[in-house]
Amino acid sequence: MTPELKGFIVLTVVKMLVVFTITLVGVALLTLLERKVSAWMQNRRGPNRVGYAGLLQPAADGLKNIIKEETLPDEANKILFMLAPLLSFVPALMLAAVIPFAAPLPVAFDFSLPVLGRFVHDGLVPMVVADLPVGFLFVLAISSLGVYGIALAGWSSNSKYSLLGGLRASAQMVSYEVPLGLSIIPVILLSGNVSFGAIITEQQTGLWYVLPLFFAFFLFFVSGFAETNRLPFDMPEAESELIAGYHTEYSAMKFSMFFIAEYANIVTVAAMTAALFFGGWDIPFTRWDQTPGLPQTLASGLFMFGKTMSFVFVVMWVRWTLPRFRYDQLMSLGWKFMLPLGLVYVMLIGSAVWLIENMLGVGSPVTRGFLLFGLNLGLGYLIFFIIDRGHVVRGSTARPEAVH
Amino acid sequence: MTEIVFYILGAAAVISGIACILQRNPVSAALWLVAAMFALAGIYVLLNAQFIGAIQVLVYAGAIMVLFLFVIMLLNLGRETSDIRRWPALMAGAAIAAGLAAPLLALRLYSPARLASEVSGSPVFGDPGAVLSQGAAAQGLAESQGVVGAIAGPLFQTYLVPFEVTSVLLLVAAVGAVVLAKRRL
Numbered sequence: 001m002t003p004e005l006k007g008f009i010v011l012t013v014v015k016m017l018v019v020f021t022i023t024l025v026g027v028a029l030l031t032l033l034e035r036k037v038s039a040w041m042q043n044r045r046g047p048n049r050v051g052y053a054g055l056l057q058p059a060a061d062g063l064k065n066i067i068k069e070e071t072l073p074d075e076a077n078k079i080l081f082m083l084a085p086l087l088s089f090v091p092a093l094m095l096a097a098v099i100p101f102a103a104p105l106p107v108a109f110d111f112s113l114p115v116l117g118r119f120v121h122d123g124l125v126p127m128v129v130a131d132l133p134v135g136f137l138f139v140l141a142i143s144s145l146g147v148y149g150i151a152l153a154g155w156s157s158n159s160k161y162s163l164l165g166g167l168r169a170s171a172q173m174v175s176y177e178v179p180l181g182l183s184i185i186p187v188i189l190l191s192g193n194v195s196f197g198a199i200i201t202e203q204q205t206g207l208w209y210v211l212p213l214f215f216a217f218f219l220f221f222v223s224g225f226a227e228t229n230r231l232p233f234d235m236p237e238a239e240s241e242l243i244a245g246y247h248t249e250y251s252a253m254k255f256s257m258f259f260i261a262e263y264a265n266i267v268t269v270a271a272m273t274a275a276l277f278f279g280g281w282d283i284p285f286t287r288w289d290q291t292p293g294l295p296q297t298l299a300s301g302l303f304m305f306g307k308t309m310s311f312v313f314v315v316m317w318v319r320w321t322l323p324r325f326r327y328d329q330l331m332s333l334g335w336k337f338m339l340p341l342g343l344v345y346v347m348l349i350g351s352a353v354w355l356i357e358n359m360l361g362v363g364s365p366v367t368r369g370f371l372l373f374g375l376n377l378g379l380g381y382l383i384f385f386i387i388d389r390g391h392v393v394r395g396s397t398a399r400p401e402a403v404h
Numbered sequence: 405m406t407e408i409v410f411y412i413l414g415a416a417a418v419i420s421g422i423a424c425i426l427q428r429n430p431v432s433a434a435l436w437l438v439a440a441m442f443a444l445a446g447i448y449v450l451l452n453a454q455f456i457g458a459i460q461v462l463v464y465a466g467a468i469m470v471l472f473l474f475v476i477m478l479l480n481l482g483r484e485t486s487d488i489r490r491w492p493a494l495m496a497g498a499a500i501a502a503g504l505a506a507p508l509l510a511l512r513l514y515s516p517a518r519l520a521s522e523v524s525g526s527p528v529f530g531d532p533g534a535v536l537s538q539g540a541a542a543q544g545l546a547e548s549q550g551v552v553g554a555i556a557g558p559l560f561q562t563y564l565v566p567f568e569v570t571s572v573l574l575l576v577a578a579v580g581a582v583v584l585a586k587r588r589l
Contacts, residue, residue, distance in 0.1 A: 077429075077431075080431065080432070080435075132454065133454055134454045134455055134457075134458045134552075137455065137458040137459070137462065138458055140458075140462050140466075141458045141459075141461035141462040141465075141466060142461070144461075144462055144465070144466025144467065144470075145461070145465060145466055147466075147470050148435075148438070148470070148473070151470065151473055151474070151477065152431070152435075152473075154477075155431060155473075155477045156431075163477065166477065167474065167477060167478065170470050170471075170473065170474045170477075171474065173470070174467060174470050174471060174474075177466070177467065188552075193552075194552055
């Protein structure tokens with residue numbers, strides 16, 4: 001092995017340790033955050049007994065889950081029953097590896113260790129564990145595997161409620177993968193690349209994609225809810241209909257692995273939204289963060305963290321605000337509204353980009369972004385006020401009085 | 405280094421393929437097939453075809469096999485005894501397998517040099533290192549055009565008409581399936 005390769009391996013191992021520690025600790029704290037947010041929205045205090053303001057609650061929960069009895073139903077398919085929590089846990093954690101979380105850091109070192117030999121590195125280190133050329137296609141591929149854990153948990157438990165939950169999960173996740181994939185195509189059209197790094201650089205020089213591609217952002221975020229099985233799309237566990245759906249028969253740590261996977265998926269969806277539509281680690285209105293350096297890396301890391309956390313908060317906010325969909329409504333939303341909207345939007349953005357570049361001859365990404373933003377406003381007016389005739393935006397107060 | 409990874413992935417693909425056809429339980433068989441697809445995706449990545457690798461996982465493991473699993477779970481196939489008689493079925497299966505394996509074995513009888521000379525320009529068979537070096541050539545293309553661009557260019561420019569015709573074929577198949585499944589539209 002060359003000294004450069006060894007230097008690369010050392011850096012990667014350090015990044016792995018940092019990212020996975022932050023992810024796992026963060027996920028534990030998110031369970032507390034969720035309970036605090038729900039308490040806040042329901043005007044109560046939430047957990048406040050363990051530690052200062054309930055800060056040690058996740059530790060207490062973890063300890064409880066570890067020493068609790070592991071149940072194993074007699075009629076269950078034993079191997080798959082044990083394997084299912086892993087199959088939803090591992091893909092959820094793998095995703096944390098490919099999302100860039102800060103500006104690249106210049107690192108130079110050259111040292112020797114007694115047995116291992118010389119380690120050399122000199123140059124920019126991208127702040128991501130694996131800087132894959134296929135970028136977020138990897139995220140799509142791996143996140144589509146999460147459904148195996150849920151579907152198999154439902155099937156292998158050999159109970160009616162679990163099976164129904166598993167079936168719902170597989171139907172729902174396959175359905176919403178389609179609008180999720182379609183919502184990303186406009187991003188590829190604008191950036192001309194699928195790697196996260198290139199997309200973020202493109203947004204630094206132009207506009208954040210949430211403006212020119214607002215409907216893609218909307219489709220992505222809504223499909224993200226469905227892919228993570230969060231309310232209002234938590235059909236697979238729907239406790240009022242299915243007890244707990246696919247994890248009815250699970251207890252102790254196996255149960256909490258499903259939960260860790262769910263929260264890790266929330267973080268991934270939030271971080272993906274930040275990276276694809278809100279400039280990733282870009283600090284808005286400044287070009288200071290584009291020259292590499294330690295302060296830039298730290299500051300941009302903080303910005304990425306803030307963006308991700310605000311989307312995590314939105315996810316929780318929605319959960320404690322909206323009621324659950326009915327299953328047929330969920331399916332018709334996915335296939336009859338989101339899929340056609342996604343297809344039309346891809347076509348529209350594709351034609352608009354071609355027109356702007358070839359007919360109007362606009363080369364600057366900022367101008368192009370604002371032109372597309374105008375197009376989005378027009379499309380929004382068309383959808384909300386002409387096709388929908390103002391039903392959604394009018395709200396409940398403006399609805400006609402019920403006939404007495 | 406890459407050859408070691410190739411042999412590991414190849415062994416994983418073969419073992420999970422065999423396990424897939426030996427399993428009695430349809431759900432386990434489907435899962436072994438997913439494992440085989442994963443190993444294949446790894447081999448694609450080794451060949452510097454990361455895009456194909458990602459699509460392999462996304463489409464086959466992530467979508468098609470989930471639908472398979474969905475159908476298997478809905479039908480709830482148990483360990484039913486087949487009404488086909490055991491020995492005749494085994495004999496027929498062995499005959500078909502032998503028929504399929506014969507061309508492969510015949511290919512092994514060729515020396516690598518003769519194969520390479522007969523199929524001009526192709527890499528030497530039986531040597532993963534040669535194929536992997538072709539992958540290195542693909543890497544140059546991928547670096548100049550991006551991983552996706554290297555595929556999109558030929559697909560949407562050189563082979564546009566075959567591509568479109570294929571999509572019409574798939575559309576026909578989808579319409580046919582709907583017509584068959586729903587008698588009253």
